[in-house]
Amino acid sequence: xxxxxxxxxxxxxxxQRMNAPDPDTPPAWExxxxxxxxxxxxxxxxxxxxxxxxxxxxxxxxxVGQALGVRENAARMRVDRALERxxxxxxxxxxxxxxxxxxxxxxxxxxx
Numbered sequence: 001x002x003x004x005x006x007x008x009x010x011x012x013x014x015x016q017r018m019n020a021p022d023p024d025t026p027p028a029w030e031x032x033x034x035x036x037x038x039x040x041x042x043x044x045x046x047x048x049x050x051x052x053x054x055x056x057x058x059x060x061x062x063x064v065g066q067a068l069g070v071r072e073n074a075a076r077m078r079v080d081r082a083l084e085r086x087x088x089x090x091x092x093x094x095x096x097x098x099x100x101x102x103x104x105x106x107x108x109x110x111x112x
Contacts, residue, residue: 029109031095032102039089047082054079055106 040048046068053064065075083099090097097105 029105032090032105033109035090035093035095039086039093042089043082043085046078047085050075050078050082051086051106055103055110058107058110 040051043051050064050068053059053067054061059067061075061079062072064079065072068075068078070078080099083103087097087099087102090102
């Protein structure tokens with residue numbers, strides 16, 4: 001029966017979506033940590049410095065900007081771009097996430 005087949009496909013598709021990982025959920029630190037050094041080294045020196053200042057040294061954006069010789073808004077943009085590049089590098093290694101979720105993971109664990 002065609003209707004039964006369509007219902008079955010809808011149920012399977014819904015179940016598959018429910019079981020798929022949410023990209024807005026921060027990646028597990030255990031999954032992220034082993035890849036972080038390698039992916040950080042693939043960033044440019046400026047991007048790497050922005051990420052280190054913001055997340056590993058837990059500095060506010062005003063201080064990041066001061067250290068980089070730019071205004072706070074420019075520092076925010078640099079950190080955002082660096083996070084996006086880092087996210088893309090991690091995605092190539094199988095860690096699926098958004099830049100915002102990656103930011104949460106780094107904020108929570110990088111300093112510790």
